[in-house]
Amino acid sequence: MEIIGHTRQLNLLRGFLKNNLFFSSYLFRGSEEIGKKTIALEFAKGLLCENKTFGGCSSLHQIPNERASFCLSCFDSAKRDFLMIDENFLPNQVIESDDEKAYGIDTSRAIIKFLSTAPSVSQRKVVLIDEAHLLTQEAQNSLLKIIEEPPANAVIILITDKPSYLYETILSRTLQIHFSLVSQQTIIHWLEKLVPRSPKSEVEEISRLSLGRPGQAFKFSQDKKLLMQFKKTVLQLLHFESKTIGQRQVLLKDFLETSSDLRVDMAVWQTILRDELLFSFNLADLPLILSKKRSMASGDLVKILKRLLTFSETAENFPATADACFKQVALSIPSC
Template sequence: MKALYRKYRPLKLSDVVGQDKTINQLQGAIAQNKISHAYLFIGPRGCGKTSVARIFAHEINQFDYQLEDSYVDIIEIDAATFTGVDNIRELREKAMIIPTTGKYKVYIIDEVHMLSTSAFNALLKILEEPPAHVVFIMATTNPEKIPATIASRTQIYRFSLAEPELMQNFLRKISGQEGINISDAALRIISERGGGSFRDSLSILDQLSTISDKEQQIDETTVSEALGIPSQQGISDLLQAYQESDTTKITEALSILLNAGFTADSITTELIQQIIKAPSPKTLPLIERLFSVTGNFLEAKLTVALISTTQSLTTKTANPLATSQTSNPAMASNKVINSAPAVEPSPPSPSTAQKKSESSSAFANIRNQLVKNAKNHKAEHALPPVEPEDLTPVAPPTLPEAVVDSAGSFNFNGFVANVSNVNPTLLTALKKSFFLINGKNFDIYPEKPVYWRILSQKNNLDILRGAINSINLTVKNPDTDVIPKTAVSFDQAAVGQTAKPDTSSPNLSSLSAIMGDIQEVTDNPF
């Protein structure tokens, strides 16, 4: 009996689920008979790269595709074991032989990033002057390891993981065909644990289908126990105790989960996923501490992460002025002034008081407009508006109109203040990111996927784009986009630095273009 992920593997491009844009492009290439000599499929594991490569190889040759078939004109190569330069030289020699039955001789190279540097150089020779009858389809999960000279000679197609709703509907369809009695809540957990991978999700469903009779429904509890993951209620109770800053409840909730046989590693993973689903100002700082729960003594580290962060939150709550200054860069910049020794203030002149009132009113008006543009319904306590003719010239506020000045210079601190005014919790993810400001383009490179998922959520992305004007803002995915060497950190951007100078020598740049990313080592390792 076949495993479900093999039984329901697509046999036609039209059967592929979740990759509509890529499939439409490949079908268009076949319909118009515009077949390139090389393709590069990029995406996470389990998203269908190899399956689509096999289907495409058969369809351009007009072969009938079956899982067990074997055509001599379609050659599959695993680059993890086919890494040497001699292997590629042998491939080049055989590639010159015309196909026997099909129109094209197709080479499918899986995990192509595993090839050695010399093997890449040998492959480059045939990619530069390919025979008319040869097509290369390369698949990789690490595109940053592909030399630029190889990638530039291919057509690149990106594959993505399936959305949870799409995956759940797909699993429901398979469950119905297989006669698996399973609840929607259980399918939702399988979709989450599968991480958008069809192969992983079907493997979990296949495993669960054998643990109960067909008459007995597989529910949420059954899935959690079978996969060894904490229940959603237990995780919710732990987070609730954390938000209430109750160390006793935290200890009790954590003990219940640990005594039930769940590992500290699985509890940490579920906590992070739960926080990402519904982030809040109290729970976001916990993510950074949870990342340190690795290595030995995981239970102790998890307890310390929960309780120490709770004490930090309690301290901040007790001192709201310090918290507001930290979350608002504009207020933080006045920290030196505010911390000066108390001196009996002199009565302000009427003109000074009037200017302060007018400046605050203008600031509140623009803030309200920012909130409206970002579609955020957070209440704003603005001062009563004043008529335009009553306004006197004041310093530009750090809001959208001040992000780009008349000279075209970008004000990063103004951007940060705008975001903080609407949703200060986003600063946690921004501080763990790098930035590249180039003319009208503002690219954000989060350090880890968890921060990318927070910033790329639709509401949060609207807030980020609403905090600037006349600039194209893009949040880059760390799984597919490498952080450029010229990108600056949060602290560097805060002091006005927009890009790092490229200090690499021309010789290293030339070598990197051929052999991949090369860095000069200046420190003595001994």
């Protein structure tokens, strides 16, 4: 997917490449589905490229499949100097291991083994760790050693939307680049090119409901059922405010049975409450989801939002408690 927004961050990364300024470890942080991984991959290509071009030689629009058009590193289809760590990675791709999942101690050992050898075709070796917050404590401890004393010509890029899950010592030893949500107008301009036949009202709605995340906007534009399900979720969450406790008990049963991820739903709920709070402060041009003011008092909104933030953090740290956390919040909201 093409990169949407993040002009300042892109200029910074291109500047690093152009001026030959390299750090041994980077941390790309920001919300989900805003383009961190896409940008990290393009930056990694630039780090490996002999011409130090963001996105590699192919981004120069040279003739495809032409050996002379690419530097040796960009032509290397095996990507021998690049290691991608994600949910599909298996440590036995690099070392002897029986571990059948990524992000454990053997993943860190694989990274260390990969970086311990000299580059094959590039001037450096690059490791990209997607969803770095999934690294176990053992894995983080092991990885910290190589972050503190990196081999020559080694670069590690960590990507996360939950930096608080990483050790403070890792955070302090990486160059952190924060990626913000993308503006609605930027997403609208992109969607108008992506789905030119869609009505303007639909494009604007998708942009608004994507909450500043191009990845989510893309999914909504390609899957109308997903968009309708999201709108249904918003309406269900709003209904909790207008029902008695007994009625909420009935709504809860259906909601909990149909929700695909309560932690995501709680994040959406935070946005709804934020919108209501903005309306109560007469900031009607700032809400992301709601289009009109509701009747809950601002004091109650602040209390329930604080409560929701606390329980959302608990659900993130202990996923098995998500149902209980959601119920606690839903049953404690004052009826409108």
